[in-house]
Amino acid sequence: MADFLASILDIIFVAGILLALGRAVWKFFRGARPSAPGGPGRSRKEGAPQEVRHATARDPVCGMFVSTEVSHRLVEGKTVLHFCSDECLERYQNEKHKVTA
Numbered sequence: 592m593a594d595f596l597a598s599i600l601d602i603i604f605v606a607g608i609l610l611a612l613g614r615a616v617w618k619f620f621r622g623a624r625p626s627a628p629g630g631p632g633r634s635r636k637e638g639a640p641q642e643v644r645h646a647t648a649r650d651p652v653c654g655m656f657v658s659t660e661v662s663h664r665l666v667e668g669k670t671v672l673h674f675c676s677d678e679c680l681e682r683y684q685n686e687k688h689k690v691t692a
């Protein structure tokens with residue numbers, strides 16, 4: 592009977608160690624996630640580049656994202672185009688004249 596009790600205590604003891612280990616591993620993985628390199632949401636937003644942020648717009652010439660606060664703007668009717676530089680703006684206008692002319 593004493594052996595039986597001892598074996599049960601052994602099982603409980605081992606189970607407790609396994610539980611603690613499992614919890615430590617779980618904690619480790621959960622804790623490692625937010626601080627992972629690359630930042631959160633980077634791959635998630637790649638599907639919709641136009642709506643990454645309200646404060647950024649895509650330069651139609653070179654395709655890079657520019658802050659609408661510092662961009663070079665070109666108003667075309669109801670739409671406002673944002674360019675990273677005067678170079679891109681001029682290139683866009685030249686291309687457009689080429690197409691329409």
Ligand SMILES: [Zn+2]
Nearest residue numbers: 650653675679
């Ligand atoms: Zn550009």
